[in-house]
Amino acid sequence: MGRKIRVIQYGAGPIGLKAVEYIAGRSHLQIVGAVDTDPAKIGRDLGELAGLPAPLGVTVSGDASDVLRRTGADAVVLTTTSTLEKIKPQILEIVSFGKNVVSSCEELTYPWITQPAIAWEIHEAAVANSVSVLATGVNPGFLMDFLPLVMTGICKDVTHIRVERIQDARHRRLPFQKKIGAGLTMEAFQTKAKEGILRHVGLTESIHLIASGLGWTLDRTEDILSPVKAASRITTEHLIIEPGQASGVSQIGRGYRNGEEVITLNFRASVGEPNPLERIVIEGSPRIDLTITDGVNGDVATCAIMTNAIPVVVEAEPGLRTMADVRPIACRG
Amino acid sequence: MGRKIRVIQYGAGPIGLKAVEYIAGRSHLQIVGAVDTDPAKIGRDLGELAGLPAPLGVTVSGDASDVLRRTGADAVVLTTTSTLEKIKPQILEIVSFGKNVVSSCEELTYPWITQPAIAWEIHEAAVANSVSVLATGVNPGFLMDFLPLVMTGICKDVTHIRVERIQDARHRRLPFQKKIGAGLTMEAFQTKAKEGILRHVGLTESIHLIASGLGWTLDRTEDILSPVKAASRITTEHLIIEPGQASGVSQIGRGYRNGEEVITLNFRASVGEPNPLERIVIEGSPRIDLTITDGVNGDVATCAIMTNAIPVVVEAEPGLRTMADVRPIACRG
Numbered sequence: 020m021g022r023k024i025r026v027i028q029y030g031a032g033p034i035g036l037k038a039v040e041y042i043a044g045r046s047h048l049q050i051v052g053a054v055d056t057d058p059a060k061i062g063r064d065l066g067e068l069a070g071l072p073a074p075l076g077v078t079v080s081g082d083a084s085d086v087l088r089r090t091g092a093d094a095v096v097l098t099t100t101s102t103l104e105k106i107k108p109q110i111l112e113i114v115s116f117g118k119n120v121v122s123s124c125e126e127l128t129y130p131w132i133t134q135p136a137i138a139w140e141i142h143e144a145a146v147a148n149s150v151s152v153l154a155t156g157v158n159p160g161f162l163m164d165f166l167p168l169v170m171t172g173i174c175k176d177v178t179h180i181r182v183e184r185i186q187d188a189r190h191r192r193l194p195f196q197k198k199i200g201a202g203l204t205m206e207a208f209q210t211k212a213k214e215g216i217l218r219h220v221g222l223t224e225s226i227h228l229i230a231s232g233l234g235w236t237l238d239r240t241e242d243i244l245s246p247v248k249a250a251s252r253i254t255t256e257h258l259i260i261e262p263g264q265a266s267g268v269s270q271i272g273r274g275y276r277n278g279e280e281v282i283t284l285n286f287r288a289s290v291g292e293p294n295p296l297e298r299i300v301i302e303g304s305p306r307i308d309l310t311i312t313d314g315v316n317g318d319v320a321t322c323a324i325m326t327n328a329i330p331v332v333v334e335a336e337p338g339l340r341t342m343a344d345v346r347p348i349a350c351r352g
Numbered sequence: 353m354g355r356k357i358r359v360i361q362y363g364a365g366p367i368g369l370k371a372v373e374y375i376a377g378r379s380h381l382q383i384v385g386a387v388d389t390d391p392a393k394i395g396r397d398l399g400e401l402a403g404l405p406a407p408l409g410v411t412v413s414g415d416a417s418d419v420l421r422r423t424g425a426d427a428v429v430l431t432t433t434s435t436l437e438k439i440k441p442q443i444l445e446i447v448s449f450g451k452n453v454v455s456s457c458e459e460l461t462y463p464w465i466t467q468p469a470i471a472w473e474i475h476e477a478a479v480a481n482s483v484s485v486l487a488t489g490v491n492p493g494f495l496m497d498f499l500p501l502v503m504t505g506i507c508k509d510v511t512h513i514r515v516e517r518i519q520d521a522r523h524r525r526l527p528f529q530k531k532i533g534a535g536l537t538m539e540a541f542q543t544k545a546k547e548g549i550l551r552h553v554g555l556t557e558s559i560h561l562i563a564s565g566l567g568w569t570l571d572r573t574e575d576i577l578s579p580v581k582a583a584s585r586i587t588t589e590h591l592i593i594e595p596g597q598a599s600g601v602s603q604i605g606r607g608y609r610n611g612e613e614v615i616t617l618n619f620r621a622s623v624g625e626p627n628p629l630e631r632i633v634i635e636g637s638p639r640i641d642l643t644i645t646d647g648v649n650g651d652v653a654t655c656a657i658m659t660n661a662i663p664v665v666v667e668a669e670p671g672l673r674t675m676a677d678v679r680p681i682a683c684r685g
Binding site: 044157161162165166168169171172176232233234235303304305307308309310311312319320321323327328342343344345347348349350351 | 505640677
């Protein structure tokens, strides 16, 4: 490997700081800049914020334009928001400075059907600046879309794809436990669900990523959310959940083709979930029934795949890319 | 999708003819030529040989040069041999006519370490003719190399990869049962093993494909073969295996890095194998323990992935490609 790939970390929340830890551990990557809007973080050393044993010598700035203008970097790891509309101006600015983007933004993993105007705007800006933009993560980005899609590579035909991601959120960070509604009363859960705050973002994007890879045109998709109710008191490092309160969220995504349900994504994350696992069942020839025992820790996996994606995105064809059209991402230590 | 991709089938053995069946079932692919050296097949309709309900209107020719010269085709599906040295002149001729290659040749899946001179010769010829060459299949090509490699994409670090492919060969075709030594006495098994006839080809290539994807330089590899002994009489459609005879083969591949075993591939295929499965265990962060229940039928999967690879190879960057550097292959119906 030649010179190091130079990386700016844009977003110093929990995911961004864990990514910093992983990027700092790779000999072929170098962190050269940092951006966050939080006044408590601006001016501090990024390594210190990430809990690294030594400072990185990279100070967090609140001025993204200034960092992007002054810093010679190949790629930006962008971990600011799940919402495409909010991340769009950040991406347009980054690519205007000729820098590639790896992001954890869930709505960016496959926005071609859900928000095509923004997808095209980002794509055209990336092409015009000869850089590429990729959103990835454990989910969306891998377990419920990329992995089932590549498993179909050994199939002669496919009639239905079912993916289950059942997670125990007991040891996840507090923002994640809150995001899935753990500790809320049923009423509070329903209220927050209506506000769109509780949902796992990306189920619809995963459905469209699978369908596009299979060349399937879908009639419609569904994303239906309901609470998981605690049967007994659950105590975690962060929370106490009383019986009858929500311990998490259950979410079913469905994709229909010619009137038939052809993709079913079953996402459940709750504190104290008894049998965490990942499962992919492909009805086809051959039938495939794949299980990952004990599931996959989402925070570690999301930050790992973003780190592993950096060299792939730097080399990728310019434009808005998806996990289905970049070369396979592996752990290059 | 625009015009159909035009395909020549080169090799009309069991794998080639099954590929023909799958290719003929795809609306975006069209078979336009066929080559085989078997006098019993020359002059016959390829669809008839493949057992299709209707003739394809494509006659098998014994003259590869003539077919390649006269037939406007985008890709050749090459299923003639497992041996790189034997397939090399065929590939060089195909690429000289500007046609892309998808092959099931096991030694071609990752020849860069095992036979680098031939790998370079093929690569340079492909680049010079602006076409690409890819070998794929269920194994090598997917289950014991590509799949564990992409699973590391969600890992922060990896210390060891173990893959088990345990197959029941009861319902496989007779050439496969013979290839794994089913029905031989122990003496005959050992004799044939010494002649290099019985081995599953590709374990070493799989090890190198994984290592290359992880950026690992290996000190050395091992590929150790032993018989699986039948405990009681086993009767199949094709064979009777007496107690004490070989029912199949067990093969262990190992890759060492800095003196430590870092890749372990355990391949076992026997008639009557009680618990067929595929398993991948990645020691790393996070640890991944993946199982495909009941395993995967190899013949179906190999012919399916070759079929699914055709559009990917046609679009790939020119040269000798591997599964680790083309875009992900999915089942496009």
